[in-house]
Structure formats: structure tokens, C-alpha cells
Amino acid sequence: ALAGQANVFVYHRFGDARFPSTNISTEVFAGQLELLRQNNYTVLTLGEIVTRLNAGKPLPERCAALTVDDAYHSFLTGAMPLLRRHGYPASLFVSTDAVGKPGYLSWDELRRLRDQGVEIGNHSASHPYLPNRQPGENADRWRARVVADIRRADDALRRELGSVSRVFSY
Secondary structure (H helix, E strand, C coil): CCCCCCEEEEECEECCCCCHHHEECHHHHHHHHHHHHHCCCEECCHHHHHHHHHCCCCCCCCEEEEEEECCECHHHHHHHHHHHHHCCCCEEEECHHHCCCCCECCHHHHHHHHHCCCEEEECCCCCCCCCCCCCCCCHHHHHHHHHHHHHHHHHHHHHHHCCCCCCECC
8 A cells, every 4th residue: 555545454254164255264364464564564443544534644655454344253262362463453343233142242352352452343233234225215214224223333332332433334
């Protein structure tokens, strides 16, 4: 990436071969982190990149963000040890209705990750397919439904983590 630009890597599951379309092996992920290190990339949270861009502050010449959608438990077991080893931050996007369900992180785990520097972002409450209207739904009702779902996630993040997310991932 040139100065003023960032590469954003999007992940879901780590070392969970049951879901090949959304999984990355921990070996491949470790190799990607090593390539970032070898090529002198500065890894920032997505929120930090957005904050710098909004403030007109420059980004490093080689800048990247590591983002993870859905808050699957494999983030804690597969990705975090490798992120810690490299000293890289990550932005974890949480669909709040799934928190604590089988295969997903709990609120206690999310609080610990937040305290370790993981940026926790909003990924909606119910993880709906937002672009399409439901049968019989006009534009105003669609907009109200989408906004309500996102706000419900913000409310849960505020209640459980003490703050509202600075970033959103659809």
C-alpha cells in the first residue's frame, strides 16, 4: 500500500476446517502475519485508520488492518496467540445476538479481548442480509428495521462492554 492507503484483511474462522469458505488455517494465517512483518507493514486497528483519515493525518506507507467478522470462538483459540506473538492489533466485529451461543465468544471473553487491545466493532445484532427488503416492506420500513438492528447491537455493546463501537462492518 502506498502512503495514505491501507490494505484491509477480512477473516472469519481460524483453524476450523468444517467451514472452508470462511476458514483460514492457522498455518496460513501465521504465514500472512509473518509476511506483514517481513515487509515492514504497520498494522493498525480499522478504527485507528479511520480516525487518522478523518483527521487528515497520514497513514504509514505500508499500512494494514486485520479485521474479523462474527466473533467465532476460533478467533480466541486460533488467531489471538498468533496476533500476540507478532504484537499486532485486530478489529473484531460482533453480531451481538450470537454472543455466548455455541461456537461464538461470550461477553466475558469479549471483555478480556477488549482489555487486551482488540477493537470490538458492531456487526449488527441479528446478522441479517441488509440490502434486501422483506416481502411487503417499503423503503421506510426497511430503513427502520436496519437502523433498529444496528442500534440494538450498539446498545448491547454499550451495556456489556461499556462503550459504543467506533466502527461498523456489514
